[in-house]
Amino acid sequence: MTHTEVKLTPDGPDIIEINGRVGGHLNRLLRLVDGPDLVAVALSLAMGREPEMTAAGQKGYAMGIFPSFSDRQGVVRSQVSPDDLRRLPGVVHVDEVVSVGQPRQANDFRMANVALWAPTAQQLDRDATATVAGIRRFFGEDEAATLDH
The missing domain is CATH 3.90.1170 (Aldehyde Oxidoreductase; domain 3)
Known part of the structure; x- marks a missing residue:
């Protein structure tokens, strides 16, 4: 799980930061496309459990x-x-x-x-x-x- 920020510039992408955490607005955006719940996945991993992953695909x-x-x-x-x-x-x-x-x-x-x-x-x-x-x-x-x- 990483929190990555990228700024799109006329010369291409510019990496702002990469951190080993769920952060920013990514989970909010993933919910909009029926993607995985990264917070639930991170909590499962932290408890030593295999996270439940759905294979529904992006909507x-x-x-x-x-x-x-x-x-x-x-x-x-x-x-x-x-x-x-x-x-x-x-x-x-x-x-x-x-x-x-x-x-x-x-x-x-x-x-x-x-x-x-x-x-x-x-x-x-x-x-x-x-x-x-x-x-x-x-x-x-x-x-x-x-x-x-």
Whole structure:
């Protein structure tokens, strides 16, 4: 079991960290595609038991999106609700959305934390592109404030 963070850059993947633990949002994403429960597997292994593994296979594709503010200074100007974000393509969970009036650093400079699901990788790519653009539109007052500097 590892927790691996990868940043996708124009030059290819960049490894941020690899740790020997179940972490991050991976278990949440695996549940969306009917994948294994890594916490249950890790606990079984810790107790010296053989984990129960299902061979059902992957059902769709999932990803998490955590867009950051372009300008890290100041307070949030845009009023965005979880319901706003749930209407974006492919969004199935909204785990965080920063509130108007909070410092932009409140959620580690993230505008939101959303999970997406789609039946195909191609659809997930299209939904992710549209969802990031939609989140940036919803936070337009904050993105426009960046241009004021």
